[in-house]
Amino acid sequence: MTRATPERRRGRQLPTTEELRVWRDFLETTESLRSELASRLQVESSLSPGDYAVLLALSEAQDRQMRSSQLATHIGWERSRLSHHLGRMERRGLIRRQECRTFPRGAEVHLTPTGAEAFRASTVPHLRAIRELFVDALTPEQLHAAGEIAAALRAHLGPQREE
Amino acid sequence: MTRATPERRRGRQLPTTEELRVWRDFLETTESLRSELASRLQVESSLSPGDYAVLLALSEAQDRQMRSSQLATHIGWERSRLSHHLGRMERRGLIRRQECRTFPRGAEVHLTPTGAEAFRASTVPHLRAIRELFVDALTPEQLHAAGEIAAALRAHLGPQREE
DNA sequence: CTAGCGCGATTGACGTGTCAACCATGCTAG
DNA sequence: CTAGCATGGTTGACACGTCAATCGCGCTAG
Numbered sequence: 001m002t003r004a005t006p007e008r009r010r011g012r013q014l015p016t017t018e019e020l021r022v023w024r025d026f027l028e029t030t031e032s033l034r035s036e037l038a039s040r041l042q043v044e045s046s047l048s049p050g051d052y053a054v055l056l057a058l059s060e061a062q063d064r065q066m067r068s069s070q071l072a073t074h075i076g077w078e079r080s081r082l083s084h085h086l087g088r089m090e091r092r093g094l095i096r097r098q099e100c101r102t103f104p105r106g107a108e109v110h111l112t113p114t115g116a117e118a119f120r121a122s123t124v125p126h127l128r129a130i131r132e133l134f135v136d137a138l139t140p141e142q143l144h145a146a147g148e149i150a151a152a153l154r155a156h157l158g159p160q161r162e163e
Numbered sequence: 164m165t166r167a168t169p170e171r172r173r174g175r176q177l178p179t180t181e182e183l184r185v186w187r188d189f190l191e192t193t194e195s196l197r198s199e200l201a202s203r204l205q206v207e208s209s210l211s212p213g214d215y216a217v218l219l220a221l222s223e224a225q226d227r228q229m230r231s232s233q234l235a236t237h238i239g240w241e242r243s244r245l246s247h248h249l250g251r252m253e254r255r256g257l258i259r260r261q262e263c264r265t266f267p268r269g270a271e272v273h274l275t276p277t278g279a280e281a282f283r284a285s286t287v288p289h290l291r292a293i294r295e296l297f298v299d300a301l302t303p304e305q306l307h308a309a310g311e312i313a314a315a316l317r318a319h320l321g322p323q324r325e326e
Numbered sequence: 327c328t329a330g331c332g333c334g335a336t337t338g339a340c341g342t343g344t345c346a347a348c349c350a351t352g353c354t355a356g
Numbered sequence: 357c358t359a360g361c362a363t364g365g366t367t368g369a370c371a372c373g374t375c376a377a378t379c380g381c382g383c384t385a386g
Contacts, residue, residue, distance in 0.1 A: 014290045019298045022310040026297075028239070029313040030193045032320050050372075069334060076191070081373060083336055088371070105334050105381050124177070131178045134186050137319035138312060145308040147185040149301060150192040156300035157195055198373095213342075232364060244343060246366055251341070268351050268364050329386085337378070348367070356359085 033133060040129045045122035050085050051094065052126065055111065055119035058095065064111035067100060071109055094118060196296060203292045208285030213248050214257065215289065218274065218282035221258065227274035230263060234272055257281060 015023065038049050047055070053075045058064055066074070072082045086109060089095045094115035100106035111119075135143060178186065201212050210218070216238045221227055229237070235245045249272060252258045257278035263269035274282075298306060 013294050014287065015294045015298050019306065020290070020293070022306055022313070023293055023297050025313040025317075026193075026309050027197070029317045029320070030189075030197075033316055034190070034193075036320055048371075067334090078374075079335065080337085080375080084372075087336085103334090107335065127177045127183070130183070130186055131176050133319060134189075134316070135178050135182045136176075137316050139315075142308065142312050142315060143182065143185055145305065146189050146312055149305050149309055149312070150185070150188040152302075152305060153196055153297070153300050154188075154192045156296060157192070157199055211341075230364090241344075242365065243345080243367085247342075250366090266364090270365065327386100329384100331383080331385100333381090333383105335379085337376100339375090339377105341373085343372080344370090346367105346369090349365085351363085353362080354360085356357100 036133060037126075037129055041122065041126055044125045045118060047118060047122050051089060052119070052122065054082075054085065054089060054109075055094065055115055055122075058109065058111040059116065059119055061111075064116065066109055067103075068097075068107040068109055089115070199296060200289075200292055204285065204289055207288045208281060210281060210285050214252060215282070215285065217245075217248065217252060217272075218257065218278055218285075221272065221274040222279065222282055224274075227279065229272055230266075231260075231270045231272055252278070 034049075041047055041049060041052060054071070057071055057074050058066060068082065068086070069079060072079045075082075077085075086095060086097060090097060093112055096110045096112050097107050098110065100108045138146065197212075204210055204212060204215060217234070220234055220237050221229060231245065231249070232242060235242050238245075240248075249258060249260060253260060256275055259273045259275050260270050261273065263271045301309065
């Protein structure tokens with residue numbers, strides 16, 4: 001795609017004005033969308049997107065409980081981030097932490113009844129909001145394109161090995 | 164598009180599994196992209212995306228200076244957020260605040276030489292990263308589709324008047 | 327036995343974002 | 357004149373994220 005001209009040494013790999021416009025539109029819009037969904041979730045359920053991710057994972061887990069580092073891997077968070085977040089969720093009674101019997105240096109994260117109920121109550125409104133603000137905003141073709149775009153971007157993000 | 168069935172009253176407006184998958188892909192990928200760009204900007208220029216937005220606006224402003232609330236409007240931030248951010252940027256010498264002569268209760272934000280230079284140095288690498296991670300990751304058709312998707316999403320976000 | 331290593335997890339410092347309260351100034355109505 | 361209001365801006369409290377340092381515990385090499 002960019003290998004046509006021989007003079008592609010430097011300074012030429014900058015985006016055009018139009019490409020930059022698309023980028024900024026894309027950036028700002030996804031940001032607004034994220035924030036609108038977060039705000040609705042907060043208002044309807046007093047949960048943050050982070051809370052939702054943790055509660056979702058625990059709800060689907062065996063015994064509604066999971067080892068901390070498994071949970072981190074599962075939702076793609078750093079352990080430190082998770083630890084901070086679990087601290088806040090524990091204060092609110094959504095989850096409970098306890099030492100892992102079978103593995104002394106591990107911590108088990110348990111879903112509390114409060115947490116389970118909060119998650120249950122939040123699900124339908126949250127999914128409805130996703131449908132309204134994302135799915136219904138796009139034509140089926142655009143929705144499909146969104147999936148492809150995500151895949152393409154991810155493919156370019158992953159292999160950051162080379163200089 | 165969704166107006167075919169008469170029974171679309173309630174509970175049916177939840178996303179399908181496939182729609183949800185696309186949404187999660189889209190969400191996670193844009194998040195990763197944002198964070199990778201932020202990280203590169205930080206490493207290359209010691210600037211955050213917020214710093215960049217502020218410096219860009221001031222660089223393009225008349226006299227490299229702007230009233231605080233104009234700046235907020237221009238980059239689409241809440242005044243409070245801007246005030247906090249300007250405080251941090253002022254500590255680092257990137258900008259300077261001073262009372263507005265012509266309008267006593269206003270504050271002028273000035274770009275300092277340090278800030279101008281930091282912005283100048285960050286521009287090319289940052290634009291290059293946008294090109295590499297966003298523009299070059301997509302086919303021209305996908306890039307175009309991304310623009311349309313952003314427009315469609317924004318159109319659905321804006322009019323939040325009705326229940 | 328013990329020194330050191332690796333690993334799971336936590337902590338602290340700090341930048342960032344939102345919300346609500348506040349402060350200061352000018353304008354307007356009585 | 358003054359009481360109140362609107363407006364521009366700041367502040368404080370708190371949630372969230374990242375980075376680097378630390379802690380605790382088991383394992384293994386000497």
